[in-house]
Amino acid sequence: MIEVLNLTKTYRIDSEVIKAVDNVSFTIGDGEFISILGHSGSGKTTLLSLIGGLTRPDSGTVRIDGTDIWQIPDDELALLRNRKINFIYQFSSLVPTLNVVENVLLPTAFSKERSGKEYDFALELLEMVGIADKEKAYPAQLSGGQQRRAAIARAFVNNPSIILADEPTGDLDEETEAEIMSL
Numbered sequence: 001m002i003e004v005l006n007l008t009k010t011y012r013i014d015s016e017v018i019k020a021v022d023n024v025s026f027t028i029g030d031g032e033f034i035s036i037l038g039h040s041g042s043g044k045t046t047l048l049s050l051i052g053g054l055t056r057p058d059s060g061t062v063r064i065d066g067t068d069i070w071q072i073p074d075d076e077l078a079l080l081r082n083r084k085i086n087f088i089y090q091f092s093s094l095v096p097t098l099n100v101v102e103n104v105l106l107p108t109a110f111s112k113e114r115s116g117k118e119y120d121f122a123l124e125l126l127e128m129v130g131i132a133d134k135e136k137a138y139p140a141q142l143s144g145g146q147q148r149r150a151a152i153a154r155a156f157v158n159n160p161s162i163i164l165a166d167e168p169t170g171d172l173d174e175e176t177e178a179e180i181m182s183l
Contacts, residue, residue: 002028002051002162007060009046020046021057030161045090048164052085053077064162082110086155088165094139094147094154101126101135104154111158118157125153 009021020043028034036044049055051062053069062069064084069077086107094103104122126132129149131142139147155163 001030001063001065003061003063004051005061005063007047007050007062008058009043009050009055010058019043021050024060045166048087048166052087052162052164053081054087078110082107082158084160085162085164086158086160088152088155088163090166094150096139099136099138100131100142100150103139103150104157106154107158122153122157125156126150129153 004027005025007021007024008019011018011020022043024047036047038044046055050057050060053062056070064080067080069080072080094100095106098106101119101122104125105118108118123132123135126135129152131146131149131153134142134146134150139150142150155165
């Protein structure tokens, strides 16, 4: 469960103060799927970064399964993110020097709990997103849609309970978008 209470984040640009997130509160139950809508520059990405523990709020609380993520030490927050949260960024964020399967496996490199089946699961995820034939390709050899699919597979590799997706299907055609959203 995610609880967001009175979350606020401002940025200062010269003398101007920008309220990216202004006193936002909501709860998302386990298994729920929600969308955050708003025009460009309205704070959607900032809100996802706050919820995911990547950006510290000016004020407010974010609780993941009852844990206030801004009241725990940074190393515990990093472990929580690795175990429970994964991100699909607005841009694919693939590491250019790693091939597709290595990019998908990247979150597992930071996990203390390994089963030895991560590689097989990564290949299964690549099959699910329709790019199993690209496992050894590098990001520069992929189309934008293929890069997005690799990033989506990477988000699922640790079986997180929470996936924060920022325009996850932006580079995909309608058919592929429907397939991805069913994951």
